[in-house]
Amino acid sequence: MYEQRTYRHSIKDADLVSFQAAVKETDLFIRASKDLSAEAVAAIKEVRGPLERYIRAHPVFLHSLEPLKVGKDAPEIIQRMEQAARLANVGPMAAVAGAVAQMVGEELLRSSGEVIVENGGDIYLKVSRKSVIAIYAGESVFTGKLAIEVEPDRTPLGVCTSSGRVGPSLSLGMADAAVVVAPSAALADAAATAVGNAVKSERDVDAALDLGRRIKGISGIVVIAGSNMGAWGDISLVKI
Numbered sequence: 001m002y003e004q005r006t007y008r009h010s011i012k013d014a015d016l017v018s019f020q021a022a023v024k025e026t027d028l029f030i031r032a033s034k035d036l037s038a039e040a041v042a043a044i045k046e047v048r049g050p051l052e053r054y055i056r057a058h059p060v061f062l063h064s065l066e067p068l069k070v071g072k073d074a075p076e077i078i079q080r081m082e083q084a085a086r087l088a089n090v091g092p093m094a095a096v097a098g099a100v101a102q103m104v105g106e107e108l109l110r111s112s113g114e115v116i117v118e119n120g121g122d123i124y125l126k127v128s129r130k131s132v133i134a135i136y137a138g139e140s141v142f143t144g145k146l147a148i149e150v151e152p153d154r155t156p157l158g159v160c161t162s163s164g165r166v167g168p169s170l171s172l173g174m175a176d177a178a179v180v181v182a183p184s185a186a187l188a189d190a191a192a193t194a195v196g197n198a199v200k201s202e203r204d205v206d207a208a209l210d211l212g213r214r215i216k217g218i219s220g221i222v223v224i225a226g227s228n229m230g231a232w233g234d235i236s237l238v239k240i
Contacts, residue, residue, distance in 0.1 A: 028104060032115050036108050040108060050075030050078070051078065066090075097120050098185035101117040124156065130151055131155075135224070136161070140176040140226065145240060147239075148220075163178070175196040178222075180212065182218040191221075195212040202226040204225065209221055209223055220235025221233055
Protein backbone atom coordinates (compact mmCIF):
# COMPACT_ATOMS: atom_id res chain seq x y z
CA MET A 1 0.00 0.00 0.00
CA TYR A 2 1.36 3.42 -0.96
CA GLU A 3 2.02 5.79 1.93
CA GLN A 4 2.14 9.49 1.13
CA ARG A 5 5.62 10.74 1.91
CA THR A 6 4.79 14.05 3.53
CA TYR A 7 8.09 14.00 5.42
CA ARG A 8 9.82 14.89 2.17
CA HIS A 9 8.99 18.51 2.83
CA SER A 10 11.29 18.37 5.89
CA ILE A 11 14.44 18.45 3.77
CA LYS A 12 15.36 22.12 3.98
CA ASP A 13 17.22 24.24 1.44
CA ALA A 14 16.83 27.70 -0.04
CA ASP A 15 17.47 27.59 -3.76
CA LEU A 16 17.61 24.07 -5.16
CA VAL A 17 15.14 22.74 -7.72
CA SER A 18 12.92 19.86 -6.54
CA PHE A 19 11.77 16.95 -8.68
CA GLN A 20 10.88 13.27 -8.43
CA ALA A 21 12.20 10.28 -10.36
CA ALA A 22 10.64 6.84 -10.17
CA VAL A 23 11.36 3.46 -11.74
CA LYS A 24 9.35 0.47 -10.48
CA GLU A 25 9.65 0.38 -6.67
CA THR A 26 12.30 3.11 -6.59
CA ASP A 27 10.73 6.51 -5.93
CA LEU A 28 13.24 9.30 -5.32
CA PHE A 29 12.71 12.89 -4.25
CA ILE A 30 15.66 14.93 -5.48
CA ARG A 31 16.92 18.49 -5.17
CA ALA A 32 19.66 19.82 -7.42
CA SER A 33 20.79 23.04 -9.06
CA LYS A 34 18.50 22.28 -12.01
CA ASP A 35 15.87 19.77 -13.09
CA LEU A 36 17.69 16.53 -13.83
CA SER A 37 14.65 14.28 -14.03
CA ALA A 38 15.72 12.48 -17.18
CA GLU A 39 19.26 11.98 -15.90
CA ALA A 40 17.89 10.68 -12.59
CA VAL A 41 15.62 8.13 -14.26
CA ALA A 42 18.53 6.94 -16.38
CA ALA A 43 20.73 6.67 -13.27
CA ILE A 44 18.08 4.66 -11.41
CA LYS A 45 17.87 2.22 -14.31
CA GLU A 46 21.66 1.89 -14.39
CA VAL A 47 21.66 1.04 -10.69
CA ARG A 48 18.59 -1.19 -10.64
CA GLY A 49 19.53 -3.29 -13.67
CA PRO A 50 22.57 -5.04 -12.14
CA LEU A 51 20.76 -5.34 -8.80
CA GLU A 52 17.73 -7.04 -10.34
CA ARG A 53 19.84 -9.42 -12.42
CA TYR A 54 21.95 -10.37 -9.40
CA ILE A 55 18.85 -11.07 -7.29
CA ARG A 56 17.38 -13.26 -10.03
CA ALA A 57 20.57 -15.31 -10.07
CA HIS A 58 20.98 -15.27 -6.26
CA PRO A 59 17.49 -15.08 -4.69
CA VAL A 60 18.87 -15.62 -1.18
CA PHE A 61 20.33 -12.09 -1.44
CA LEU A 62 16.80 -10.69 -1.40
CA HIS A 63 15.60 -12.52 1.69
CA SER A 64 18.60 -13.03 3.96
CA LEU A 65 18.48 -11.29 7.35
CA GLU A 66 22.18 -11.98 7.86
CA PRO A 67 25.28 -10.76 5.97
CA LEU A 68 26.19 -12.73 2.85
CA LYS A 69 29.48 -13.11 1.03
CA VAL A 70 29.49 -12.08 -2.62
CA GLY A 71 32.07 -12.66 -5.31
CA LYS A 72 34.58 -10.06 -6.41
CA ASP A 73 32.84 -9.97 -9.79
CA ALA A 74 29.51 -8.89 -8.25
CA PRO A 75 28.10 -5.53 -9.45
CA GLU A 76 29.17 -2.39 -7.58
CA ILE A 77 25.83 -1.92 -5.84
CA ILE A 78 25.97 -5.50 -4.57
CA GLN A 79 29.49 -4.94 -3.28
CA ARG A 80 28.44 -1.77 -1.45
CA MET A 81 25.43 -3.46 0.11
CA GLU A 82 27.45 -6.51 1.14
CA GLN A 83 30.11 -4.41 2.85
CA ALA A 84 27.54 -2.29 4.70
CA ALA A 85 25.56 -5.34 5.80
CA ARG A 86 28.69 -7.05 7.09
CA LEU A 87 29.69 -4.02 9.17
CA ALA A 88 26.19 -3.66 10.64
CA ASN A 89 25.53 -7.42 10.91
CA VAL A 90 22.22 -7.32 9.02
CA GLY A 91 20.89 -8.67 5.72
CA PRO A 92 22.16 -6.94 2.56
CA MET A 93 18.78 -5.55 1.52
CA ALA A 94 18.87 -3.39 4.66
CA ALA A 95 21.34 -1.24 2.71
CA VAL A 96 19.51 -1.04 -0.61
CA ALA A 97 17.71 2.32 -0.23
CA GLY A 98 20.83 4.11 0.95
CA ALA A 99 22.99 2.49 -1.74
CA VAL A 100 20.57 3.50 -4.50
CA ALA A 101 20.28 7.06 -3.17
CA GLN A 102 24.05 7.47 -3.06
CA MET A 103 24.80 5.93 -6.45
CA VAL A 104 22.12 8.02 -8.15
CA GLY A 105 23.34 11.10 -6.29
CA GLU A 106 26.93 10.49 -7.33
CA GLU A 107 25.86 10.32 -10.95
CA LEU A 108 23.84 13.54 -10.70
CA LEU A 109 26.82 15.35 -9.18
CA ARG A 110 28.34 15.23 -12.67
CA SER A 111 25.71 17.81 -13.66
CA SER A 112 25.02 19.66 -10.42
CA GLY A 113 27.35 20.95 -7.72
CA GLU A 114 24.75 20.20 -5.05
CA VAL A 115 22.46 17.19 -4.77
CA ILE A 116 20.02 15.87 -2.17
CA VAL A 117 18.50 12.45 -2.90
CA GLU A 118 15.81 11.06 -0.60
CA ASN A 119 14.73 7.42 -0.93
CA GLY A 120 12.05 6.38 1.54
CA GLY A 121 13.53 8.32 4.44
CA ASP A 122 17.15 7.60 3.51
CA ILE A 123 19.12 10.61 2.30
CA TYR A 124 22.36 11.20 0.43
CA LEU A 125 23.45 14.81 0.18
CA LYS A 126 26.28 16.93 -1.12
CA VAL A 127 25.66 20.59 -0.41
CA SER A 128 27.52 23.91 -0.28
CA ARG A 129 25.46 25.47 2.50
CA LYS A 130 24.33 24.46 5.97
CA SER A 131 21.39 22.05 5.78
CA VAL A 132 18.77 21.13 8.36
CA ILE A 133 17.03 17.75 8.10
CA ALA A 134 13.99 17.30 10.32
CA ILE A 135 13.56 13.97 12.10
CA TYR A 136 10.25 12.30 11.32
CA ALA A 137 9.26 9.82 14.04
CA GLY A 138 5.58 9.19 13.38
CA GLU A 139 3.38 9.97 16.37
CA SER A 140 6.32 10.54 18.74
CA VAL A 141 6.34 13.79 20.68
CA PHE A 142 9.69 14.56 19.03
CA THR A 143 8.32 14.68 15.47
CA GLY A 144 8.52 18.20 14.10
CA LYS A 145 10.65 19.40 17.01
CA LEU A 146 14.16 18.08 16.30
CA ALA A 147 16.44 18.21 13.28
CA ILE A 148 19.97 17.28 12.32
CA GLU A 149 22.13 20.20 11.23
CA VAL A 150 24.71 19.32 8.58
CA GLU A 151 27.68 21.54 7.76
CA PRO A 152 28.63 21.54 4.05
CA ASP A 153 32.21 20.46 4.68
CA ARG A 154 30.90 17.18 6.13
CA THR A 155 29.21 16.25 2.87
CA PRO A 156 28.81 14.06 0.90
CA LEU A 157 26.99 12.28 3.66
CA GLY A 158 24.29 9.68 4.27
CA VAL A 159 21.49 10.33 6.78
CA CYS A 160 19.27 7.26 7.02
CA THR A 161 16.29 6.30 9.18
CA SER A 162 14.73 3.02 10.24
CA SER A 163 11.43 2.71 12.07
CA GLY A 164 9.36 -0.12 13.46
CA ARG A 165 6.29 2.12 13.42
CA VAL A 166 6.54 4.22 10.26
CA GLY A 167 6.81 3.08 6.64
CA PRO A 168 6.89 -0.30 4.87
CA SER A 169 10.54 -1.28 5.42
CA LEU A 170 11.27 -4.36 7.51
CA SER A 171 12.30 -3.66 11.11
CA LEU A 172 12.50 -6.17 13.93
CA GLY A 173 12.27 -3.42 16.55
CA MET A 174 9.79 -0.85 17.81
CA ALA A 175 11.73 2.41 17.44
CA ASP A 176 9.81 5.44 16.26
CA ALA A 177 13.04 6.47 14.54
CA ALA A 178 16.61 5.20 14.49
CA VAL A 179 18.69 7.72 12.54
CA VAL A 180 22.30 7.08 11.54
CA VAL A 181 24.75 9.49 9.92
CA ALA A 182 27.74 8.14 7.96
CA PRO A 183 29.84 9.04 4.92
CA SER A 184 28.37 5.97 3.20
CA ALA A 185 24.58 6.07 2.77
CA ALA A 186 24.55 2.28 2.32
CA LEU A 187 26.23 1.88 5.70
CA ALA A 188 23.99 4.49 7.33
CA ASP A 189 20.97 2.58 6.02
CA ALA A 190 22.18 -0.83 7.22
CA ALA A 191 23.27 0.57 10.59
CA ALA A 192 19.93 2.30 11.10
CA THR A 193 18.25 -1.08 10.64
CA ALA A 194 20.58 -2.70 13.18
CA VAL A 195 20.04 0.09 15.71
CA GLY A 196 16.28 0.07 15.18
CA ASN A 197 16.15 -3.71 15.60
CA ALA A 198 17.65 -3.31 19.08
CA VAL A 199 14.74 -1.20 20.31
CA LYS A 200 12.05 -3.49 21.73
CA SER A 201 10.64 -0.92 24.15
CA GLU A 202 11.15 2.67 25.28
CA ARG A 203 13.72 1.42 27.79
CA ASP A 204 16.09 0.20 25.05
CA VAL A 205 17.34 3.56 23.75
CA ASP A 206 20.70 3.37 25.55
CA ALA A 207 21.25 -0.26 24.53
CA ALA A 208 20.54 0.60 20.89
CA LEU A 209 22.99 3.51 21.00
CA ASP A 210 25.61 1.23 22.52
CA LEU A 211 25.13 -1.29 19.72
CA GLY A 212 25.31 1.39 17.06
CA ARG A 213 28.46 3.03 18.35
CA ARG A 214 30.31 -0.26 17.82
CA ILE A 215 29.55 -0.27 14.08
CA LYS A 216 32.71 0.87 12.33
CA GLY A 217 32.36 3.83 9.98
CA ILE A 218 29.31 5.65 11.34
CA SER A 219 29.62 9.13 12.83
CA GLY A 220 26.35 9.76 14.68
CA ILE A 221 23.11 8.21 15.91
CA VAL A 222 19.73 9.42 17.13
CA VAL A 223 17.20 6.97 18.62
CA ILE A 224 13.61 7.88 19.45
CA ALA A 225 11.24 5.44 21.18
CA GLY A 226 8.04 6.90 22.58
CA SER A 227 8.91 9.68 25.01
CA ASN A 228 12.59 8.67 25.20
CA MET A 229 15.34 10.02 22.96
CA GLY A 230 19.10 9.58 22.92
CA ALA A 231 21.99 10.58 20.68
CA TRP A 232 25.63 9.65 20.25
CA GLY A 233 28.58 10.79 18.17
CA ASP A 234 29.51 13.72 15.98
CA ILE A 235 25.99 14.92 15.35
CA SER A 236 24.39 18.34 15.78
CA LEU A 237 20.76 18.40 16.92
CA VAL A 238 18.73 21.60 16.71
CA LYS A 239 15.20 22.57 17.71
CA ILE A 240 12.78 23.50 14.95
